[in-house]
Amino acid sequence: MDERRLTGKKNILFSTVSVIILVILLFPLFWTLITSFKTEKEIFLIPPTWYPHVLNTRSYAAQIETGDFNMFKSFFNSFVISSGAMAIAVVLAVPASYAIARYRFVGRKAMLLGFLVTQMLPVSVLLTPMFIMFRNMKMYNTWGAAILADATIGIPFSVLILKNYFASIPKALEEAAYIDGCTRMSAFLRILIPVAKPGVIVCAIFSFLYAWGDLAYGMTFILDQEKRPITAGIFNFMGQYGTKWSYLTAFAIVAIIPVTLIFIFMQKYIISGMTNGAVKG
Amino acid sequence: MKRIRNFFRYDNIGLLFILPAFCYMMFFVGYPIISNIILSAQNVTVKNLVKGQKEFIGLENYITLFGDDVFRKALLNTLTFTVACLVFQFLIGFLLALLFNKNFRLAKPVRGLTMIPWMMPMTVTALMFKFMFSTDVGIINYILRSAGFIKENIEWLTTPGTAMIAVVAANVWIGIPFNTILISTGLTTIPQELYESASVDGANGWQKLTRITLPLLRPTIESVLVLGFIYTFKVYDLVYVMTEGGPVNSTHLLSTYSYKLSFDMFQYSKGSSVANILFLILLLVGILYLKITMQGEED
Numbered sequence: 165m166d167e168r169r170l171t172g173k174k175n176i177l178f179s180t181v182s183v184i185i186l187v188i189l190l191f192p193l194f195w196t197l198i199t200s201f202k203t204e205k206e207i208f209l210i211p212p213t214w215y216p217h218v219l220n221t222r223s224y225a226a227q228i229e230t231g232d233f234n235m236f237k238s239f240f241n242s243f244v245i246s247s248g249a250m251a252i253a254v255v256l257a258v259p260a261s262y263a264i265a266r267y268r269f270v271g272r273k274a275m276l277l278g279f280l281v282t283q284m285l286p287v288s289v290l291l292t293p294m295f296i297m298f299r300n301m302k303m304y305n306t307w308g309a310a311i312l313a314d315a316t317i318g319i320p321f322s323v324l325i326l327k328n329y330f331a332s333i334p335k336a337l338e339e340a341a342y343i344d345g346c347t348r349m350s351a352f353l354r355i356l357i358p359v360a361k362p363g364v365i366v367c368a369i370f371s372f373l374y375a376w377g378d379l380a381y382g383m384t385f386i387l388d389q390e391k392r393p394i395t396a397g398i399f400n401f402m403g404q405y406g407t408k409w410s411y412l413t414a415f416a417i418v419a420i421i422p423v424t425l426i427f428i429f430m431q432k433y434i435i436s437g438m439t440n441g442a443v444k445g
Numbered sequence: 446m447k448r449i450r451n452f453f454r455y456d457n458i459g460l461l462f463i464l465p466a467f468c469y470m471m472f473f474v475g476y477p478i479i480s481n482i483i484l485s486a487q488n489v490t491v492k493n494l495v496k497g498q499k500e501f502i503g504l505e506n507y508i509t510l511f512g513d514d515v516f517r518k519a520l521l522n523t524l525t526f527t528v529a530c531l532v533f534q535f536l537i538g539f540l541l542a543l544l545f546n547k548n549f550r551l552a553k554p555v556r557g558l559t560m561i562p563w564m565m566p567m568t569v570t571a572l573m574f575k576f577m578f579s580t581d582v583g584i585i586n587y588i589l590r591s592a593g594f595i596k597e598n599i600e601w602l603t604t605p606g607t608a609m610i611a612v613v614a615a616n617v618w619i620g621i622p623f624n625t626i627l628i629s630t631g632l633t634t635i636p637q638e639l640y641e642s643a644s645v646d647g648a649n650g651w652q653k654l655t656r657i658t659l660p661l662l663r664p665t666i667e668s669v670l671v672l673g674f675i676y677t678f679k680v681y682d683l684v685y686v687m688t689e690g691g692p693v694n695s696t697h698l699l700s701t702y703s704y705k706l707s708f709d710m711f712q713y714s715k716g717s718s719v720a721n722i723l724f725l726i727l728l729l730v731g732i733l734y735l736k737i738t739m740q741g742e743e744d
Binding site: 269271320420431 | 572
């Protein structure tokens with residue numbers, strides 16, 4: 165970034181331009197939010213209204229009351245699935261990335277390459293074999309199937325991100341811990357992980373978000389609407405009710421609540437994850 | 446026992462840390478990749494998926510695919526979709542990165558907020574764009590009509606050519622933040638002094654862009670484009686939710702066609718052949734990418 169801070173007219177000009185661009189970019193979100201509070205009748209008005217003239221919260225409330233399409237249930241399913249996938253990804257990826265950063269063991273390069281390649285994998289390659297596998301494991305149509313499958317997105321990403329964090333921790337810190345009587349395990353758990361904590365948070369966030377956004381696994385491995393994640397719920401709903409936009413937009417808003425919360429409270433981790441994850445492979 | 450302990454004494458102790466993750470990935474990713482290859486060489490439909498004889502038919506699935514009009518269409522669509530998305534998201538992302546690189550007061554917070562589209566579940570993005578592109582209630586038709594560009598509402602998602610425009614637009618929206626943030630990061634690595642001495646030598650803005658920024662940004666641009674290619678080429682949810690590959694297969698991508706073959710038409714072997722072709726293309730591009738980025742890195 166330019167080191168000199170812009171001041172005066174230039175500052176105002178650039179700030180204005182950037183805000184206009186932001187408004188255009190985020191318009192779809194604004195529009196969805198507005199629509200979710202309109203009545204179905206108002207949605208069809210021409211010219212469209214820029215804010216709900218009649219505030220309608222039924223699109224949200226109806227989901228709880230009637231229950232035939234309970235989005236809060238799908239929300240809960242998504243939450244369980246994403247948290248499960250996140251837990252697996254973090255627990256497995258943290259030690260793995262430490263190993264890659266610190267030790268030159270047999271097969272290190274091949275494994276690293278393996279993690280890189282899985283990031284390029286299209287879901288369609290895994291769907292049918294996993295489908296057959298989960299049927300054989302009697303896990304088809306359970307949360308477990310989606311959790312196990314979603315974790316495979318988070319693990320390689322987390323390993324590749326975290327290895328940079330562990331590699332940046334000075335070796336001396338670890339050696340000092342050994343001198344003070346730590347074993348490898350206790351040094352790893354009590355010294356290194358706390359130091360690499362920002363990286364661990366990035367991995368947790370992204371593993372959660374990847375699982376939260378997944379449609380293919382949740383839709384293919386879970387059959388009952390009762391157990392399906394919110395993305396599959398939305399897709400189903402679109403198939404059945406087509407253009408009931410008041411409900412659909414409300415559904416969309418509920419689905420992005422966690423994304424918004426994560427964004428508000430953990431923005432710096434997201435930017436760090438996007439840049440590190442992509443540039444370093 | 447002693448030999449085992451000696452093996453793990455030094456660097457190989459790393460294996461103990463990595464094996465859980467590695468085994469997990471071998472079981473849930475490695476094994477499925479192999480079984481998908483085997484599946485594509487068989488003749489598996491809904492009848493013999495779980496039980497029954499699976500006939501080995503070699504490359505027959507692949508050969509029939511290349512005679513399949515929908516497959517050829519999907520391959521072409523995937524390329525069109527990817528190239529169109531890359532061009533627009535790169536150009537817009539690049540311009541935004543240049544803008545946010547200026548040190549004005551709102552630069553950082555606004556840049557942060559532009560990241561939101563990238564984090565959204567693709568299903569939600571697809572829904573939002575489906576709504577905006579819908580014929581009668583769609584805000585896009587309304588805006589175009591009031592601006593005088595069109596007289597009649599366009600049936601975006603049910604007309605072949607325009608459906609592709611709509612899915613590209615949705616995907617560009619997701620891709621812009623990714624391009625912006627990576628190019629922004631790349632820009633910060635260019636030493637400020639270069640621009641200062643160029644100014645002293647009387648270079649104008651355009652010259653600085655083409656003689657300093659672009660050449661020095663080349664590694665970043667390469668990464669952004671290759672990664673963008675990989676991410677875009679395998680997009681699935683977005684298009685599946687918006688159009689399911691329709692109308693008349695005009696937005697079918699390799700990914701959506703593969704899904705349709707396997708889980709709508711229950712021709713599992715054919716579906717997995719399409720998936721393998723998709724993977725093979727990505728793998729080739731990926732190897733190219735690794736070659737570029739691994740140069741100069743010790744490992």
